[in-house]
Amino acid sequence: MTSFDDQGLPVVHLSSDGWSTEDEATATCFCGAVQLILPLKKPGLLNRHVCHCIDCRKIGSAFYQSNITVDDTYLKHVRGEDNLSTFSEKKTIRANATMSNYFCKTCGTLMYRRGARFPGLTILRTGTVDDLSLADTKLRPQVEQFIERRAAWSKPIDGAAQVVGMHQPSDIEGIL
DSSP: OEEHHHHOOOOOSSOOOOEEOSSEEEEEOSSSSOEEEEESSTTTEEEEEEEOSHHHHHHHTSSOEEEEEEEGGGOEEEEOGGGEEEEEESOSSSTTOOEEEEEETTTOOEEEEEETTSTTEEEEEGGGBSOGGGGGTTTOOSEEEOGGGSOTTOOOOTTSEEESSSOOGGGSTTOO
16 A cells, blocks of 8 residues: 555645555545545446536636546545535536536535436546546546537647547547
8 A cells, every 4th residue: 555654645735644555545635624435446447537528617627627437336435425515506518417516615625526417426536536646547537528628728638539528438448
């Protein structure tokens, strides 16, 4: 297991108890009140994607979001589940499909999203993962979606599938 204390991993928030193993890693909000354990392999880890849709831009306050989709049965709340506030909306990129956003009540970090169109799945924000090196390895994006909305200055990710609109599982088959 790699942890902040024994490996000198970067601490970019107020918590220093994040860790990663070959199979799992922690994701923590900025203040440390909410911490999750997510899978790093199938069958729990379903995909890694960058999204350029309007919803992700607005809810994430950035021109795109890096996301991890996991099977809910593999997502564990270590602490702070009761410290999550929910904001749900129906006016999303998919009309009349409720998307719920889960934020830390203390610091406001968006931890994950769950959608009516994706039962049993959670879309985590890659930026909450404590081991930053995973963004270049196990959590590197497989696909970019809604590329028609990508900012002109943002270049495609090498090796990632490029998809107009929302990606489908077939778009990422064979992409490690």
